[in-house]
Amino acid sequence: MxxxxxxxxxxxxHVRPEILQACARPTIGHRGSAMKSLVASIDQRLKPLFGTKQHVLVLTASGSAAWEAAIRCGVQERWAAVTHGAFSERWAATGKECGKQTSVLALEWGRGLDPAAVGRFVKAAGPVEAVAFVENETSTGAYSDVGAIARAVREAAPQALIFVDCVSTLAGAPFQFDEWGIDLALASSQKCLALPPGLAVVALSQRFLDRARSVTGRGYYLDLVRAQEDWSKQQTPATPAVNLFYALDEQLQAFERExxxxxxxxxxxxxxxxxxxxxxxxxxxxxxxxxxxxxxxxxxxxxxxxxxxxxxxxxxxxxxxxxxxxxxxxxxxxxxxxxxxxxxxxxxxxxxxxxxxxx
Ligand SMILES: Cc1ncc(COP(=O)(O)O)c(C=O)c1O
CATH class of the missing domain: 3.90.1150.10 (Aspartate Aminotransferase, domain 1)
Structure with missing residues (x-):
């Protein structure tokens, strides 16, 4: 065809025809009971994918919006980011654009992340509210051990939230949000989830939400505190991409079968x-x-x-x-x-x- x-x-x-067909189902109102059932189903199925029993939610936005949400909601003044390729550099730049003081460990493109080096950097950076890194640098194909890096960050700065971009690995490789002690993880729909672009999926720790409540200037659309409060009632703060939600639910069920x-x-x-x-x-x-x-x-x-x-x-x-x-x-x-x-x-x-x- x-x-x-x-x-x-x-x-x-590549998006399978069955998934495109799921998008073609009749659009429903997002405040009705059918939407609540859809959100409940996604919530229940997304949690094992992240390896969490804490909080997940879906943003009608691409992964870059979730980067920005992490910073706006989890950081009041100062954070640290590790860069080793185009996407990690852009996440660090996003923090600066949001007006946050950003300490950067800038590594050569193509380097994977060495947990000990990340730990030393975090220690030397002084008090930071969060540390961010990218699991799979899509620009260079560098894949790093999130669990080991998170351990090193926790030892160096136990108070710092840990943000992980698993945009090009979630649903393609194991992710253990709770076991690794991550506070925020984010991914885009158009990668290993094999959906059309347009959604970001996010996992949040209770620690992140507790901290974010006192952060000012979180905005509206990307306020993860508001988004999570609504999500817990199977709602979203604004009109979601209903037809992409169908596709996500369909795909999460297919993952269970596979x-x-x-x-x-x-x-x-x-x-x-x-x-x-x-x-x-x-x-x-x-x-x-x-x-x-x-x-x-x-x-x-x-x-x-x-x-x-x-x-x-x-x-x-x-x-x-x-x-x-x-x-x-x-x-x-x-x-x-x-x-x-x-x-x-x-x-x-x-x-x-x-x-x-x-x-
Ligand atoms: C590792 C990584 N992070 C973030 C992004 C940005 O995601 P999006 O294009 O969904 O905004 C990309 C996009 O390719 C990526 O590969």
């Missing part, structure tokens, strides 16, 4: 397939082996003309990404996330070989 190439960019990713363990194993299998294929063709991982992402491959391109490669592959029905920002031309990225299957990936890699031969 469609002549669109299959999306293998690291978001938005099981999360199988979903995570499928992502790992695809990561290994891309890794092997790339190594055999002379494209090493841009990040060190221990930080290689389960969802987003970023490969050093060497002498490959990445623009021509990406274009040639697109003409063969598969869309991948050039390097991000300053890595354009030096790397290429394959987002093997969401609902793609290993057999789909095998097809992509065959088409990639054909494209390479034709260069």
């Amino acid at each position: 469609s002549t669109q190439p299959r999306l293998w960019i690291p978001g938005p990713t 099981t999360l363990a199988a979903r995570f194993a499928r992502h790992r299998t695809m990561a290994e397939m891309v890794h092997r294929w790339s190594l055999e063709r002379g494209f090493p991982s841009f990040v060190a082996e221990e930080h290689r992402s389960p969802t987003t491959a970023c490969r050093s391109a060497g002498k490959l003309d990445t623009a021509t490669f990406v274009k040639g592959l697109k003409a063969r029905g598969h869309e991948i990404s050039d390097g991000y920002g300053k890595l354009k031309g030096q790397t290429f990225r394959i987002g093997h996330l969401g609902d793609h299957k290993p057999e789909d990936l095998a097809e992509l890699l065959r088409a990639a070989d054909e494209t390479l031969r034709a260069l």
